[in-house]
Amino acid sequence: MKIQSLLRQYKTQIEQQLTAYIEPLQAPETIKEAMLYSLQAGGKRIRPLLLLATLHAFRKPMDIGISVACALEMIHTYSLIHDDLPSMDNDDLRRGKPTNHKVFGEANAILAGDALLTYAFQVIADDKNTSPDVKVRLISELAKAAGPEGMVGGQVADLEGEGKTISLQQLEYIHRHKTGKLLQYSIRAGAILGGATEQQLTLLTAFADYLGLAFQIRDDILDIEGEEQKIGKKIGSDVENDKSTYPALLTLDGAKRKLRDHMTEARTLLEQTEIDASLLHYICDLIETRDH
Ligand code: GRG
Secondary structure, three states: OOHHHHHHHHHHHHHHHHHHHHOOOOOOHHHHHHHHHHHOOOOOOHHHHHHHHHHHHOOOOHHHOHHHHHHHHHHHHHHHHHHOOOOOOOOOEEOOEEOHHHHHOHHHHHHHHHHHHHHHHHHHHOOOOOOHHHHHHHHHHHHHHHOOOOHHHHHHHHHHHOOOOOOHHHHHHHHHHHHHHHHHHHHHHHHHHHOOOHHHHHHHHHHHHHHHHHHHHHHHHHHHHHHHHHHOOOOOOOOOOOOOOHHHHHOHHHHHHHHHHHHHHHHHHHHHOOOOOHHHHHHHHHHHHOOO
């Protein structure tokens, strides 16, 4: 099957399964609606797709990874709901639609995030297709990637750096943790479920580190280019933006160079793993060139 249609098929399966996990819950309708509202709001599903693409590289069927893939999307969705709250970014729109708290109120949005975070771990724990020791490893690594040593730690560092001039090293800490750790987990989980050797796991972990940073650099570049289009002038090459971003620290051209360099490193590591990484290479291309 062609790569694009396989990824489309994966995306459809992930979206159907996410709904199938929520609908039978014995819980108040309000919380189910609030969870489904954000889960169905049309994200790229990059984390579950990375997991399933890694599994594919080890020639394993997607059904052995679907629960962890959905758990990842639940945790990602919780982080976006909480990130949009008045006490954090105070955003009215996410993916072009009203944010969760705008529709369901702040208390329900907090609870929808909490519910998605906790339910994600239940979904993995209840999976009948995976052995208990592999599940414990996957749950432990996911807690680490999402918690204080991972995404939450990165979010705190980001909040603390607001309005300050930070170094490239501090910026990398923020992104490695805030977005990188969950992306890295997506690939590690696929590799663990796929039966990777320790050497392959090490190579894929390093690959995912570069990919995670590249993902964020592309995000920063898109913000600048979107802004340029809106106001119709060139701002990216000047360091006049007070937000801590790669273009602000390195200039727009410097950020583009760093993105290219990180992607070259990532692809080189991927080649060394000696797996059938065609889907992962394709996702690398998508991450490097994505326009949203
Ligand atoms: C609230 C604990 C807590 C953490 C929030 C991920 C995050 C941490 C905040 C999101 C802020 C943000 C816009 C970061 C930039 C990169 C990023 C993660 C974008 C959103 O992820 P995508 O592009 O989103 O995968 P979609 O919409 O495709 O799901």
